[in-house]
Amino acid sequence: MSSNKTDPCWKHWDQHRNKITSNKGGWKIGDAVYNHGYSMMDDLIGQISWFQLLVLNTTGRLPDKNLATWLENCFSCLSWPDSRIWCNQIAALAGSVKTRPVAAISAGIQASDALLYGPGVITPCLKFIQQAREDKDQGQTLFELIQNRQGNNHSLPGFARPIAKGDERVTAMYRLSRELGFEIGPHESLALEISEYLTIQEGESINFGGYMAAFLADQGFSDPDLSRIMALWVSAGVHACYAEAADNTAGSYLPLQCQDIIYTGVAPRDLPNP
Template sequence: MNEQKTSPLEEHAGRLRTRMGGAFVGQRAVFRGHDLHADLGDMDWLALYVFGITGQRYTPAQLKVLHAIWVHTSYPDARIWNNRVAALAGSARSSGTLAVAAALAVSEAEIYGRGIDIRAASFIQRAQQVIASGSGLDDCVREELQRHRAIAGYGRPIAAGDERIGPMLRLVEREGLAGGAHVQAALAVEKHLQEGRWRLRMNYAALTAALTSDMGFTPRQHYQYGFPAFLAGMQPCYIEASEKPAGTLLPLACDNVTYEGAAPRAWGA
């Protein structure tokens, strides 16, 4: 006699199976198997955030570097594409929550935003494995270029260098984390690209991917960790635009628009 199979929808109907946690309202909350208030209540917020992503605890030095990764890319400049969204929302008198939510959403830009994180981390981890095996980087680099016509984490569309690299490397050195295998692999790739015909320099995406890879992050975990990286720079842009007259953020005069349509004409009666 054939047993009737239960569909996945039927298996999950009326219940939520989770290993992440739950809220027992009026009693307690569980976060990855720990009592949030009794066990994790004095935890640093970023430590809790990455614990939620990876399920791992990190040293004070690692947490300092993870904090610094966010701090060093918090630019309160409304001309930057995602900050401009937050500022435009302020100029349009939208709410702060909607402004920042929209700005974070467009932060996934593939060329210069968070959309490149998984590729950057995947490449750095492959490069490190190649180096560990004793092989040269040339084939690894050429295969990546052939597949994507670019190497995630190297080169920068708006400038030749990256002003965040030097300060971050100095901080990482002070915290004793500069010798990690993935950081060294990222630097070796840059050296290979500089000595070859590509002349590409490492950008922030490669360095941050290397740092989290040395902490054991997977490429997807690195991407999830990086989600709020631009957040601190967004709020000042929203606030300042909200304080100015509505609609005055980066206005564009009609004379600055190239128009090739119909000539000015009067409306008919």
């Protein structure tokens, strides 16, 4: 394939040829480590929390301590030390065969990126509540914006929950939101209205993903922002289940014997003569 130097892609690549450019920052040896205009050792260490640093590194925005505290507790809400949860189960199985921590925990985190649990819920939840707010601002009633979505055989992302009804994490985070001094913004207000309607009509309510998306939409976060910030959302729970299994006798997490497996395939049969 011949190259076309008039192609805009080539121009862009040539501008970056043999050099790394960054808007984030970097280490100037003998000077300082810079991060979005801050000297990390002089301006940030001892002055901000790890969650403030996480948001700064991801988005370029340094949040205040209250918002960072809210995000930290948001992580706690998805870090259950329960090895029945599938991402935790993977880490526990890895720990049971004495896998090194980084490999085991990375595998557990990778398994959390699902559509019903973990970082994978962020995009649909955020997209729904932002669209719902636009629809309401354009005059749709609460009934119309819910029915229009359900009538097209679509679910309401961020509402209802598998296995259990209600979500104790929403109650806890709503309380924390008020304790930290956050006012109820337009996305959160609409999400709570939808939840109240669904509770009356269908016995369902907002789940943690829906509440988190609505609250953080009011704080000005985008889908790319949240998907990146929440990449390690379940990590503390994964750590817990890995550590417990790794400390136990090797192979003792969910061991199986042959008779524990129920075979439902073709019955045993004789091989034909050659």
